[in-house]
Amino acid sequence: MMTLHPKVIDLTLDRVWRLLDALGNPQNDLPPVIHIAGTNGKGSTQAMIRAGLEARGDVVHAYTSPHLARFHERIRLAGTLITEDHLTEVLDRCYAANGDAPITYFEITTCAAFLAMAETPADWTLLEVGLGGRLDATNVLDRPALTIITPVDLDHQSFLGDTIEQIAGEKAGIIKRGVPCVVAPQHEAARDVIEARAERLGAPLLFHGQHWHVTQEHGRLVFQDETGLLDLPMPNLPGPHQVMNAGTALMALRHLGADEAACEAAVTRAFWPARMQRISHGPLAELAGQAELWLDGGHNPAAGEALARTMAAMPPRPTHLVCGMLKTKDIRGYLRPLASVSQSLTAVSIPGEAATLDAAETAQFATEVGMTAETATDVRDAIARITSHSPSARILVCGSLYLAGHVLRETG
Numbered sequence: 001m002m003t004l005h006p007k008v009i010d011l012t013l014d015r016v017w018r019l020l021d022a023l024g025n026p027q028n029d030l031p032p033v034i035h036i037a038g039t040n041g042k043g044s045t046q047a048m049i050r051a052g053l054e055a056r057g058d059v060v061h062a063y064t065s066p067h068l069a070r071f072h073e074r075i076r077l078a079g080t081l082i083t084e085d086h087l088t089e090v091l092d093r094c095y096a097a098n099g100d101a102p103i104t105y106f107e108i109t110t111c112a113a114f115l116a117m118a119e120t121p122a123d124w125t126l127l128e129v130g131l132g133g134r135l136d137a138t139n140v141l142d143r144p145a146l147t148i149i150t151p152v153d154l155d156h157q158s159f160l161g162d163t164i165e166q167i168a169g170e171k172a173g174i175i176k177r178g179v180p181c182v183v184a185p186q187h188e189a190a191r192d193v194i195e196a197r198a199e200r201l202g203a204p205l206l207f208h209g210q211h212w213h214v215t216q217e218h219g220r221l222v223f224q225d226e227t228g229l230l231d232l233p234m235p236n237l238p239g240p241h242q243v244m245n246a247g248t249a250l251m252a253l254r255h256l257g258a259d260e261a262a263c264e265a266a267v268t269r270a271f272w273p274a275r276m277q278r279i280s281h282g283p284l285a286e287l288a289g290q291a292e293l294w295l296d297g298g299h300n301p302a303a304g305e306a307l308a309r310t311m312a313a314m315p316p317r318p319t320h321l322v323c324g325m326l327k328t329k330d331i332r333g334y335l336r337p338l339a340s341v342s343q344s345l346t347a348v349s350i351p352g353e354a355a356t357l358d359a360a361e362t363a364q365f366a367t368e369v370g371m372t373a374e375t376a377t378d379v380r381d382a383i384a385r386i387t388s389h390s391p392s393a394r395i396l397v398c399g400s401l402y403l404a405g406h407v408l409r410e411t412g
Helices: 014-022 042-055 084-098 105-118 164-174 188-201 241-255 260-268 283-288 301-312 331-341 359-368 379-389 401-411
Strands: 033-037 060-063 075-077 124-128 146-149 181-183 205-207 212-217 220-225 228-233 292-295 319-323 344-347 373-375 394-398
Touching: 014 084, 014 105, 033 042, 033 164, 042 060, 042 124, 042 241, 042 260, 060 105, 075 105, 084 105, 146 164, 146 241, 164 188, 181 188, 181 241, 188 205, 212 241, 220 241, 228 260, 241 260, 241 301, 283 292, 283 379, 283 401, 292 401, 301 331, 301 394, 319 331, 319 379, 331 359, 344 359, 344 379, 359 373, 379 394, 379 401, 394 401
Parallel strands: 033 124, 033 146, 060 124, 146 181, 181 205, 292 394, 319 344, 319 394, 344 373
Antiparallel strands: 060 075, 212 220, 220 228
């Protein structure tokens, strides 16, 4: 499949429409769809919505990308990851229907996901945008049940544009005529773009700060919308930014008629790997010994700021970063907020990734933003170096979902 198109990313919908038509347009047979776009928080928000819906007994499909350890993570059918046999079967059907025509890896695998989901009974389909929104392979639905736009920020500028306004325009491409859209907190520029598109399409908006509010009060999460107030436990997903992700998920659930029990389950039962995930078992955890080992896959400036706030709120402990990043990212923008909450950074190259930034270059960027930095041959070497001089440290492996996937595969 990787040989069918010379580019990994080529944003257009023509190839997707052609293959879906050859497959009988399975996107038209999906259970009601909740379509989620945004720069940060899509996965966590989706995980919370799924936890809430499943808590009330609903059966839920979920599609997300990229995967971390195994491709199967992208396609969850009726609550369970797709099996190897089922995945092979739908991919074979897509490959046969496509023939030798050009199509990208993400496009053909998205069509395979639609095929599997359309043929498996469920109550809901949670659909996460891969890149952007307007021309993303998931954006082929005439009328989803609900759309959601999580916070929009700078990322993937080479594909989506250099300004918040341009990127917001791509994300807002999932808004459909007459379909309600839940909107998380936004930069004013992004908000204006989203509002303008919704007005053109007559799509009702459920804006944070206008139609719903969420705060942390006395160790509790307090959510309020036009139907009333919820006093809930704090999200089990760590980090202050998860309060807003929870608010977005709760607004979606309330719009779908979820009761308070389902809303509480959304914030207490969600699991989303590589978002400040504690690694407590496996060979890397054993190597860390008494040190805390954490993993996060955030990779843009907004993610760096959220990660810095998360670590600043944790109990004091010497904190050392193990970081590997891709060449395409804003390295300084990501690292700058982390300089104030870490004692050092050990840079690594990401194994098996052609676009990895060389460890020495990552270390140089870290030095430029005021960090003490060195390099290591891999994550194991980095952990061993850190624990040799700080055995009770907090070690955070960060900088890329691809590096996070490598760590999770080692964890088993």
